[in-house]
Amino acid sequence: MEMMTVEQAIYQALAEEMQRDNRVIAMGEGIATKQLQLVEAFGKERVRNTPLAEAVVAGTAVGAAASGLRPVIDMLFAPFLSYAMDALVNSAGKLRQISGGQFEFPLVTLAMTGSGWCVGGQHNHNLEAAFVHMPGLKVLMPSTPADFKGLLKSAIRDNNPVLLFTDLGLLHSQGEVPRDTDYLVPLAKAAIRRIGTDVTLVSYAKTVAVCELAATQLAEQGIEAEVIDLRCLKPLDETTVLASVRKTGRLVCVHEASGLCGMAAELSALVAEKAFESLRAPVMRVTGADATPPASWMLEQVGVPSVQNIMGAVIDQVAIKTMPAAYRLS
Amino acid sequence: MEMMTVEQAIYQALAEEMQRDNRVIAMGEGIATKQLQLVEAFGKERVRNTPLAEAVVAGTAVGAAASGLRPVIDMLFAPFLSYAMDALVNSAGKLRQISGGQFEFPLVTLAMTGSGWCVGGQHNHNLEAAFVHMPGLKVLMPSTPADFKGLLKSAIRDNNPVLLFTDLGLLHSQGEVPRDTDYLVPLAKAAIRRIGTDVTLVSYAKTVAVCELAATQLAEQGIEAEVIDLRCLKPLDETTVLASVRKTGRLVCVHEASGLCGMAAELSALVAEKAFESLRAPVMRVTGADATPPASWMLEQVGVPSVQNIMGAVIDQVAIKTMPAAYRLS
Amino acid sequence: MHTSQYQMAEPTDKSLQWLEQMQLIRTYELHLAAMQSKGVPGTCTSVGQEACAVGVMAALDKRDRILTNHRSAAHLLARGASPGRLLAEVLGRIDGYCGGFSGSLHISAKELGVILTSTIVGGELSMAPGVALAQKMGQGEAGGIVTVFFGDGAACEGIFHEALNLAVQWQLPLLFVCENNQWQAFVHRLETMPDNAIINWARGHGLMVDTVDGNDVHAVFESATQAVSAIRSDSMPRFLELCTYRQRGHFEPDDQAYVDRQELAHWLERDPIKRLCQRLLQQGMLTQQSLNNMQQAIDEQIQAAQAFADASPWPDAAMLTRHVYA
Amino acid sequence: MHTSQYQMAEPTDKSLQWLEQMQLIRTYELHLAAMQSKGVPGTCTSVGQEACAVGVMAALDKRDRILTNHRSAAHLLARGASPGRLLAEVLGRIDGYCGGFSGSLHISAKELGVILTSTIVGGELSMAPGVALAQKMGQGEAGGIVTVFFGDGAACEGIFHEALNLAVQWQLPLLFVCENNQWQAFVHRLETMPDNAIINWARGHGLMVDTVDGNDVHAVFESATQAVSAIRSDSMPRFLELCTYRQRGHFEPDDQAYVDRQELAHWLERDPIKRLCQRLLQQGMLTQQSLNNMQQAIDEQIQAAQAFADASPWPDAAMLTRHVYA
Ligand SMILES: Cc1ncc(C[n+]2csc(CCOP(=O)(O)OP(=O)(O)O)c2C)c(N)n1
Numbered sequence A, B: 001m002e003m004m005t006v007e008q009a010i011y012q013a014l015a016e017e018m019q020r021d022n023r024v025i026a027m028g029e030g031i032a033t034k035q036l037q038l039v040e041a042f043g044k045e046r047v048r049n050t051p052l053a054e055a056v057v058a059g060t061a062v063g064a065a066a067s068g069l070r071p072v073i074d075m076l077f078a079p080f081l082s083y084a085m086d087a088l089v090n091s092a093g094k095l096r097q098i099s100g101g102q103f104e105f106p107l108v109t110l111a112m113t114g115s116g117w118c119v120g121g122q123h124n125h126n127l128e129a130a131f132v133h134m135p136g137l138k139v140l141m142p143s144t145p146a147d148f149k150g151l152l153k154s155a156i157r158d159n160n161p162v163l164l165f166t167d168l169g170l171l172h173s174q175g176e177v178p179r180d181t182d183y184l185v186p187l188a189k190a191a192i193r194r195i196g197t198d199v200t201l202v203s204y205a206k207t208v209a210v211c212e213l214a215a216t217q218l219a220e221q222g223i224e225a226e227v228i229d230l231r232c233l234k235p236l237d238e239t240t241v242l243a244s245v246r247k248t249g250r251l252v253c254v255h256e257a258s259g260l261c262g263m264a265a266e267l268s269a270l271v272a273e274k275a276f277e278s279l280r281a282p283v284m285r286v287t288g289a290d291a292t293p294p295a296s297w298m299l300e301q302v303g304v305p306s307v308q309n310i311m312g313a314v315i316d317q318v319a320i321k322t323m324p325a326a327y328r329l330s
Numbered sequence C, D: 001m002h003t004s005q006y007q008m009a010e011p012t013d014k015s016l017q018w019l020e021q022m023q024l025i026r027t028y029e030l031h032l033a034a035m036q037s038k039g040v041p042g043t044c045t046s047v048g049q050e051a052c053a054v055g056v057m058a059a060l061d062k063r064d065r066i067l068t069n070h071r072s073a074a075h076l077l078a079r080g081a082s083p084g085r086l087l088a089e090v091l092g093r094i095d096g097y098c099g100g101f102s103g104s105l106h107i108s109a110k111e112l113g114v115i116l117t118s119t120i121v122g123g124e125l126s127m128a129p130g131v132a133l134a135q136k137m138g139q140g141e142a143g144g145i146v147t148v149f150f151g152d153g154a155a156c157e158g159i160f161h162e163a164l165n166l167a168v169q170w171q172l173p174l175l176f177v178c179e180n181n182q183w184q185a186f187v188h189r190l191e192t193m194p195d196n197a198i199i200n201w202a203r204g205h206g207l208m209v210d211t212v213d214g215n216d217v218h219a220v221f222e223s224a225t226q227a228v229s230a231i232r233s234d235s236m237p238r239f240l241e242l243c244t245y246r247q248r249g250h251f252e253p254d255d256q257a258y259v260d261r262q263e264l265a266h267w268l269e270r271d272p273i274k275r276l277c278q279r280l281l282q283q284g285m286l287t288q289q290s291l292n293n294m295q296q297a298i299d300e301q302i303q304a305a306q307a308f309a310d311a312s313p314w315p316d317a318a319m320l321t322r323h324v325y326a
């Protein structure tokens, strides 16, 4: 184990995979300037600065992936993906199926998002759910340096297009990371961060820690919250979520992205379909507003899920006395 | 009233609004070729063919909207919006809030999508939920010629960016349309297409008719389904949906788009949050697969929600005997 | 405008083979257009543009890879695709090149080197540099190059410039082939760009460019051969504009009501097959009889192809979610 | 390279006024950079590019509208923005031009005609033709034109070409101003495009173009004035490339470790403020004393601005969902 930041874990994973497999290449606006150690180790052919042209950078990655390379592209901030949508959604996500399985797209797209840097809504926009909605893609949004390393390595070895979103607020956060160059965290496997019996909190990225804090304070009030860190939003680890809700009977979904058609909606619908009979209370969502993320520090602070919001939702749930109709009927 | 197709209703609405307000302009690849009557009535300055350059066409509409015009742009097929994401999402959707309210964006974007034409996944991709997830936009997806007319007219008069999706399967379908040049269907108001007491079917676009068929057949089995046509997906008419579910106690959400983080997920989550106590059974989703829409006629047919799927979901729901945990607790 | 200096230097068999390919393409496309009335899904035909496909493909090797777009049948057939498997694909049957999932608009045939076809205008341009990069980095067959076909409309998309700039900057072995057929769906080229825009735009990127009579298969072959061998030797991209004409509508069925009759007549005069036939007849390489025989064989081939496609089963419902992931 | 022929023809007061504006911009930017250590959010400064903003703005009227990007402070200040309101915006306070919602990266000030600022590189280019179209169709002030500022990096985005082509095709009263400051965040221009690429690309679109020494305010003014009056008279777009240099890092704080010291030194020699001062001192239009006085007044203005911004309240939480819809 080694202490490092999320940023360091990302580049350690990338360096290890580039070492292991010379088909792995890295491209991005400034990646060869900022990651000099990669350039030194692997040369300018495999670590490429690009023009400001996200559409062709992503498209090039798609074409290269289908042709035997394994590109990792750094798209900087998530809203810049708006220029890369055709390449990612229409090409990488669809052309395997459209071609009847003729191509594979081993391609990883990195992008940053989230509050904490006061950069405003054209740099900070949590778009993960929009990509979860698109066919053929996988979507990661880890919360710890170790997971960033292990998931990114798995993503690079995966033969499908994977998006990995880095929550800005986590970029410089520290944690223990295994030194193992084969340390892989499997895709589609959630992590239970805290075991509890009364309510399940499901989250990912920066707000996992907020849920853990809320859980600690709830424990003081005698409410034991289970905290699940999805890490991988697609494919979704339904098993872990459903097992927890079947145990606790209550679900609160937490994320910074807008709620409308977001991951929390998906989780709520999943549980309503598959674990309805376990529910003791309405599923609640604690999410960002259906609005543009603000730059102002003060607004950024109040706009994201807080310990108070989460606790409030849980306490409301636990207090609910209304009997569902299913009871009245029986 | 006048019988006309959805396509005719769209262009009648556009013509009436262009007549009424000379700030309304229309742009698109081929619109001036195909809608000769518009060119004749309003001239080539207001009805513009564009180069194949969706990014700048949408951006131009955004810039023009902020500067006093009221553009309507025809982007042809929904997947082509992938080139217009920056203009629509980062500019039209966000710049009002980012600027502290300095600008308005009265702008309508037309796009077609949906099965029925065997055009495959790069022409047929139901993207409405992705736009519902984005701040500052409004999203329409009507099912009848009258609604196309009335909603498009409202959209053109609205001071916000509105996307109107036309389900390909409806383009040539006929219906009665009011002649009134002030016939407006309000945004954010769902339509109840059939009244029922046992289950609520919520849908929009082409699958509304499928729900109505299913409801007819369910009635023969003694199950009275209420059918709600959302028409406007954002802002969502929560009141109508919740009132219906509070009455029926059961909800089945139906759409052709993928389920993951789709509108059905949002509706399920909404009801789980706000009408949980009314639910007699799990909320069910009948949606397209998390996969690329196929071109093959046969696959297209089996890939979309059918009367059988919908009836199956309802019958399963009605049959459910498992008591929710809330019952066991009390 | 580069006009062919070709007189008699070409070996007979090549010219005849090209004629046969062009006839096959035309016959296939007209067959599909005629099938519209029988409920076959609409298609974008390449009638009038056969010389572009055949001339460029003749300059390429088996080891080369090709990207194309919605108007791909000519490219596929010129590359040796089976008309039966193409028709099966258009009809959505399992024996199609993509198992029926693609339909006509985005047919790839990896076995023929025709890969990553996209019907998003400009999609092929976005991916082509990546294929060429993989080639350059040792992933393709040794010495191979990459060719991307696209239209004059695609040249209006920003991705055109992004791809050109990247190819130049990264010195990619990539041949850009713009089939300027004067039309961009329902809009004429002159309504969307200045005259000569495409070649001027390409030139602005500082690579070697050529404008060629796209209705003269020999001219196309000659220019493409030069470009291809230059790319093979220095791994730098090249750009060809092939001036041609879309003789039928954008997407069948299409009444072409919006098409200027004079312009159409002008281009029909310059029909690539007619011109090639005339040349070969004049030169005595072809007789009316051998031409008739050729056409008859092709007609039979298309009939057989249709029978093959009709006999091919529909895909199973399970295909809806097959191949979502690798 | 267009070098200014300006000798003494300009009225004294204009040159001095420009100097003052350039000094104000620089002082404001250096103040912000210094504030980094005090926790002020990072910014993209325009240090070294002051002559571009001041020279072009001097050629424009109040009725004209301007679009800009992430590096906008110079444009805003040259257009008369209040340093206090700008600082308040950067600090996220309600007296900022956007009520604190924007922060530094996308400040619009409609009252000054600076509209639709986007920090998505190329976003301003996508919207500018629409503003110009509205102008042309009678929605702006009579006779007004539109100017869009963007960087050399933005010229690599496809939208650059789409915007140029549309402006040419639709004959829009739009002035494209590319501030080629040699850098695209952490990548040097020469790593992403051929030398002279920008002007060649623009020329390919067939509009009138000029390349100007962007560190010479008189040269910029002269060229911009010509372009603006031409646009006013024929409503056709024009293109200017202003060659300049980003003297500080991309986004404060930035140690510029990746910057070639010789290149930086070369451009510091050609600093636009230094050159203007020298010229004015030589010509006797300025004395060291008056320069000191000017600087002192500006320092006081910035101090007052900071005090104003500090005193401005934080926005209320309700603003999170205000202005989502009109
Ligand atoms: C991004 C995008 N916009 C629009 C379309 C609809 N469309 C399909 S082909 C076509 C015309 C393309 O013109 P060109 O590139 O010249 O190719 P051609 O059809 O003439 O071969 C259009 C507008 C599309 N498929 N993709």
Ligand SMILES: Cc1ncc(C[n+]2csc(CCOP(=O)(O)OP(=O)(O)O)c2C)c(N)n1
Pocket (backbone or CB within 6 Å): A029, A052, A054, A076, A080, A083, D044, D070, D071, D119, D120, D121, D122, D150, D151, D152, D153, D154, D155, D181, D183, D184, D185, D246
């Ligand atoms: C689409 C997009 N890609 C990347 C960025 C990140 N970014 C912000 S400014 C910048 C450099 C832009 O270079 P240029 O256009 O030359 O403007 P300059 O910063 O030099 O003024 C980059 C890469 C962005 N904001 N938007």
Ligand SMILES: [Mg+2]
Pocket (backbone or CB within 6 Å): C151, C152, C153, C179, C180, C181, C182, C183, C184, C185
């Ligand atoms: Mg064309």
Ligand SMILES: [Mg+2]
Pocket (backbone or CB within 6 Å): D151, D152, D153, D179, D180, D181, D182, D183, D184, D185
């Ligand atoms: Mg720059």
